[in-house]
Amino acid sequence: xxxxxxxxxxxxxxxxxxxxxxxxxxxxxxxxxxxxxxxxxxxxxxxxxxxxxxxxxxxxxxxxxxxxxxxxxxxxxxxxxxxxxxxxxxxxxxxxxxxxxxxxxxxxxxxxxxxxxxxxxxxxxxxxxxxxxxxxxxxxxxxxxxxxxxxxxxxxxxxxxxxxxxxxxxxxxxxxxxxxxxxxxxxxxxxxxxxxxxxxxxxxxxxxxxxxxxxxxxxxxxxxxxxxxxxxxxxxxxxxxxxxxxxxxxxxxxxxxxxxxxxxxxxxxxxxxxxxxxxxxxxxxxxxxxxxxxxxxxxxxxxxxxxxxxxxxxxxxxxxxxxxxxxxxxxxxxxxxxxxxxxxxxxxxxxxxxxxxxxxxxxxxxxxxxxxxxxxxxxxxxxxxxxxxxxxxxxxxxxxxxxxxxxxxxxxxxxxxxxxxxxxxxxxxxxxxxxxxxxxxxxxxxxxxxxxxxxxxxxxxxxxxxxxxxxxxxxxxxxxxxxxxxxxxxxxxxxxxxxxxxxxxxxxxxxxxxxxxxxxxxxxxxxxxxxxxxxxxxxxxxxxxxxxxxxxxxxxxxxxxxxxxxxxxxxxxxxxxxxxxxxxxxxxxxxxxxxxxxxxxxxxxxxxxxxxxxxxxxxxxxxxxxxxxxxxxxxxxxxxxxxxxxxxxxxxxxxxxxxxxxxxxxxxxxxxxxxxxxxxxxxxxxxxxxxxxxxxxxxxxxxxxxxxxxxxxxxxxxxxxxxxxxxxxxxxxxxxxxxxxxxxxxxxxxxxxxxxxxxxxxxxxxxxxxxxxxx
Numbered sequence: 001x002x003x004x005x006x007x008x009x010x011x012x013x014x015x016x017x018x019x020x021x022x023x024x025x026x027x028x029x030x031x032x033x034x035x036x037x038x039x040x041x042x043x044x045x046x047x048x049x050x051x052x053x054x055x056x057x058x059x060x061x062x063x064x065x066x067x068x069x070x071x072x073x074x075x076x077x078x079x080x081x082x083x084x085x086x087x088x089x090x091x092x093x094x095x096x097x098x099x100x101x102x103x104x105x106x107x108x109x110x111x112x113x114x115x116x117x118x119x120x121x122x123x124x125x126x127x128x129x130x131x132x133x134x135x136x137x138x139x140x141x142x143x144x145x146x147x148x149x150x151x152x153x154x155x156x157x158x159x160x161x162x163x164x165x166x167x168x169x170x171x172x173x174x175x176x177x178x179x180x181x182x183x184x185x186x187x188x189x190x191x192x193x194x195x196x197x198x199x200x201x202x203x204x205x206x207x208x209x210x211x212x213x214x215x216x217x218x219x220x221x222x223x224x225x226x227x228x229x230x231x232x233x234x235x236x237x238x239x240x241x242x243x244x245x246x247x248x249x250x251x252x253x254x255x256x257x258x259x260x261x262x263x264x265x266x267x268x269x270x271x272x273x274x275x276x277x278x279x280x281x282x283x284x285x286x287x288x289x290x291x292x293x294x295x296x297x298x299x300x301x302x303x304x305x306x307x308x309x310x311x312x313x314x315x316x317x318x319x320x321x322x323x324x325x326x327x328x329x330x331x332x333x334x335x336x337x338x339x340x341x342x343x344x345x346x347x348x349x350x351x352x353x354x355x356x357x358x359x360x361x362x363x364x365x366x367x368x369x370x371x372x373x374x375x376x377x378x379x380x381x382x383x384x385x386x387x388x389x390x391x392x393x394x395x396x397x398x399x400x401x402x403x404x405x406x407x408x409x410x411x412x413x414x415x416x417x418x419x420x421x422x423x424x425x426x427x428x429x430x431x432x433x434x435x436x437x438x439x440x441x442x443x444x445x446x447x448x449x450x451x452x453x454x455x456x457x458x459x460x461x462x463x464x465x466x467x468x469x470x471x472x473x474x475x476x477x478x479x480x481x482x483x484x485x486x487x488x489x490x491x492x493x494x495x496x497x498x499x500x501x502x503x504x505x506x507x508x509x510x511x512x513x514x515x516x517x518x519x520x521x522x523x524x525x526x527x528x529x530x531x532x533x534x535x536x537x538x539x540x541x542x543x544x545x546x547x548x549x550x551x552x553x554x555x556x557x558x559x560x561x562x563x564x565x566x567x568x569x570x571x572x573x574x575x576x577x578x579x580x581x582x583x584x585x586x587x588x589x590x591x592x593x594x595x596x597x598x599x600x601x602x603x604x605x606x607x608x609x610x611x612x613x614x615x616x617x618x619x620x621x622x623x624x625x626x627x628x629x630x631x632x633x634x635x636x637x638x639x640x641x642x643x644x645x646x647x648x649x650x651x652x653x654x655x656x657x658x659x660x661x662x663x664x665x666x667x668x669x670x671x672x673x674x675x676x677x678x679x680x681x682x683x684x685x686x687x688x689x690x691x692x693x694x695x696x697x698x699x700x701x702x703x704x705x706x707x708x709x710x711x712x713x714x715x716x717x718x719x720x721x722x723x724x725x726x727x728x729x730x731x732x733x734x735x736x737x738x739x740x741x742x743x744x745x746x747x748x749x750x751x752x753x754x755x756x757x758x759x760x761x762x763x764x765x766x767x768x769x770x771x772x773x774x775x
Contacts, residue, residue, distance in 0.1 A: 032350040036343025043339050055323050056293055058244050059302045063321035066237075066246045066258055067304045070319065073131070073235045074188070074306070077225055080125060081186050081210035084223050089118040090137070090212065093147070094220055097139075112163075115148050119160045122150035127158055131235065133194070133205060134226035137212070140219055143170035147221070167197060174209050174224075181219060186210035188307060188315040191229045191254055193271065204229045204254065204269045206315070230256060230267040243327045249284065251309050251316025253277045258319075280320055290318075299324055368399065423521035431455040431468065434516070443502075443523060445495035456519075459492050461499070492521065501528050566592070622656045624649030624685065630660055631667065641671050646684040652692060658737045659761055663694065665734045666757050670698035691743070691762040697754060704751035711747065 084090065092114035096104045102111055115137075122135040130152075137148040146166035151159045169175055174189035186208055194202035210223040233248045237258050249255040255278040256267045268275055279297050283289040290303050299322035309316035372382060382400045417424055423443045426435040433451050441447055444459055451458075457465035492500045505520045570592050574581065581589075622630070628645045637643055663683070670681045679699055686693045703711060712735040738745045743762055749755040 028350050028353075029347055032347045033343070036339065036346060040339035040343060047334075051327075055243075055300070055327060056302075059293065059300070059321045059323055062244050062246050062259070063302050063304050063319050066248070066321070067306055067319045069235060069237075070233055070248065070317070071306055073232055074317075077188075077208045077227060077232075078186060080129070081208050081223055081225055084121075084125070084135070085210050085212055087118065087121060089114050089121055090223075093118065093137070094212070094214060097220065098214065111147075118148045119150060122148060123158050123160060126150055126152045129227075130156070131227045131231040132225060133202070133228050134224070136224045136226070137221060138169055138175070138224060139221040141221075143168040144172070144175050144221075145169075171198065174207055175222070181209075181211050181222065184211060184213065187313045188317075190252060190314050191250055191269075193269075194226065204267060206232060229254070233258065233267075244321065244323050246319060246321045247278070249278055249280070249318045249320050251284070251318075253281055253284075255320075278320070280322070284318065295325065298326070365395075372403075421522075423519075425451075425456060425459075425519045425521065427456045427517045427519070429515055429517065431457060440521070443494070443500060443521060444492065450495075461491055461493055464490060501525050503527075620656055621653055624652040624654065627654060627656060627660060627663075630656065631664055634664055635667060635671070637671065640676075640678050641674065642678070642680045643667065643671075644680070644682045646682075648685045648687065652685060652687060654692070654761075658741075662734050662737050662759065662761075663696070665731070666696045666759070669731065670696060670700065670755070670757075674698055674700040676700065688760075691760055694759040694761065695756055696759070697756040699754045702749040702751045702753055703747060703755050705749075708747050708749070712745075 092104050092106070092109055093111055095106055096102055096109065096111040096114060099105055103109070104111075104114065118137060126132045126135050133152055135148075135150045136146055139145050139147050145168050146161075149161040149166055151161060153159065172195075173192070175181070180187065189207040189209060191204050191206050193200045194205040196202075205226050206229040207227075208225045210225075212220045212223055214220050233256060244259065245257060246259045247255055247257045252270045254267065254269050268278075270277075279299070280301050280303065283294055283296055283301065283303060290305050292302070294301050294303070301320060301322040304319045304321075305317075306319060307313060307315050307317040368382075382403055417437050420437060421439055423440040424435075424437040425433060425440060427433050433454055433456055436448050436451050438448070440451065444451075446459075457468055460468065490502055490504055492502045494500055501524050503522045503524045507518050508515050509518065510516055570589050574586070574589050577585070628649050632643070635643065667681055667683065671679070674681075676699060682695075682697045684695045684697075686695075712731050735745060738759065738761075741762065744758075744760040746758045747755060748758060
């Protein structure tokens with residue numbers, strides 16, 4: 001009874017924290033929830049889009065019907081005005097107005113007679129148009145005097161206004177624009193309240209004005225049709241569905257609803273005291289909103305232009321059809337709720353089924369866990385029950401086989417660790433040593449038993465030991481296992497107190513307090529001794545190079561004095577022995593002086609060669625054009641030679657020195673060795689990604705291939721020095737400059753048809769820091 005009560009319930013075991021069963025259930029719940037959510041979303045989007053398209057179609061249809069009806073009524077008014085302008089009565093009035101005696105030149109009728117005939121015609125027309133309130137003919141003369149006027153009262157009675165009550169309309173806005181009236185086209189005026197004798201009376205009125213002209217094209221007057229605006233647009237009333245509303249709006253924001261009951265909503269006129277503009281007023285400011293569905297406020301709106309306001313047509317008239325957004329979303333939301341309820345039910349059922357199936361599926365894993373916990377030692381093997389042949393059982397058996405193999409592998413690893421020549425120390429983050437290999441005893445003289453449990457700082461010098469804990473704390477701040485230090489040199493302290501040079505590599509495995517620190521130590525005493533020998537040899541070579549530099553400097557200076565003495569003595573001998581000198585003796589003295597001059601040039605070139613890379617050269621950034629000019633100024637170009645530079649020099653920027661010196665030597669060498677009566681040297685540059693490629697090409701005798709390497713050595717000439725005036729140092733200095741700049745130089749020649757030196761000069765060519773010059 002007690003055991004049964006202590007055993008956790010199925011629910012507790014199924015959903016206990018971190019159990020595989022609970023995770024399977026959670027995965028099932030998550031997958032089911034995500035699937036149902038996606039289905040609900042897709043259904044919602046599909047239904048919403050269908051409802052949206054249907055609603056948009058209704059909007060467009062209702063809007064088009066209303067626009068067509070209103071446009072038809074407006075077109076009827078325009079046709080009425082056009083018909084009136086062609087009436088014979090109006091033609092008779094025009095003829096009588098042009099006659100000096102006021103009589104119609106065609107039948108002798110007076111203007112008054114024609115006007116009475118036109119009144120009867122107006123009365124006949126207005127009787128068929130209940131929306132019309134007035135038909136008028138207004139003459140431009142006498143401040144726009146009315147000639148004919150017929151009114152239709154609110155009760156439907158038609159009255160002809162007698163002549164003594166006709167008004168002058170010069171102050172009316174629709175007669176103010178002469179440019180508009182000069183056009184032959186009629187136009188609708190803005191909607192305003194009707195005025196009689198300057199006083200506002202009656203309802204908002206829309207007027208159509210048709211200019212009337214004499215045969216010569218001059219303006220006689222206008223025909224004006226007044227219509228009650230609300231009655232006119234009410235003729236566009238349409239029957240719409242309850243969720244669709246259609247209305248009419250003017251550019252002045254007058255508006256009226258045209259759907260539902262015809263009189264349900266009256267006209268909202270902009271001059272009324274309690275006027276409120278329509279909600280879509282901001283949309284009328286941008287013509288981009290016309291003719292398409294625009295969402296504004298709580299509605300989806302479709303605006304269609306019936307009349308576009310222009311300079312000659314001041315009236316702007318629009319139909320506005322809208323449907324609430326909620327109508328578009330309601331069908332989709334209902335589907336979303338239905339799918340959501342079904343999803344919750346399926347999710348719960350899926351969780352129950354997944355829990356039961358998961359518990360049965362992971363039963364072999366529970367058996368494996370019990371087998372692992374029942375082991376008496378880490379070296380003991382694990383047994384797993386046989387019988388089931390499913391994937392989980394196979395996984396358990398594979399895990400047991402792998403675990404038993406790991407035990408054997410651990411034993412093999414221990415054997416390798418014990419046999420390695422490097423010392424291996426394993427410690428906790430607080431520095432406590434938990435394992436060492438035999439090599440540590442060889443290094444430090446401690447037995448493993450003496451080191452286990454002690455702090456690792458006992459093997460360090462005191463100043464390193466004090467910093468060790470800080471290094472470990474900094475490593476533990478990062479949770480990721482990583483090397484704590486790469487290979488570095490440090491000194492250890494043996495049991496005898498001797499200092500041991502070590503190369504160590506430290507790594508951390510695990511996280512936080514559970515991590516372990518593994519150190520690999522190698523005695524580098526012999527390597528240190530070898531490094532010292534290498535450093536001593538380098539220092540010896542540097543002293544030797546310094547002495548060679550000093551020798552070159554001293555030799556080039558100290559040998560000049562005896563050469564000058566020899567030169568002067570030869571000149572004095574020639575002066576003193578002038579009376580007895582023969583041609584042979586004069587030639588010998590001249591040969592002596594030429595050898596002295598050659599020796600001085602050789603010493604100058606030797607000194608310059610020794611200074612390359614040792615003496616700092618200040619170099620400015622110059623353009624290719626400036627570099628070319630600098631070379632031309634320094635070169636001694638004979639009249640028999642031509643020197644050309646290609647156009648690409650104009651597009652480069654370089655440091656002048658020592659590049660100018662290198663190019664000058666190569667060009668001078670090409671000029672000096674040219675054997676043609678009229679020679680030519682071409683210098684080109686090609687910009688490359690990493691630097692500049694220069695090509696110095698001459699049409700001289702060429703250089704045989706066996707000499708391509710030797711010409712860059714010191715004191716090398718291909719002709720006897722008696723035939724060529726040179727020291728043989730020019731190309732050697734060029735090569736030294738190029739090597740210091742980390743560039744490249746090569747020669748191309750077949751030994752017969754000229755020579756090309758190819759020089760690559762890097763963009764970032766920098767001379768090394770100069771050594772201290774010898775005194």
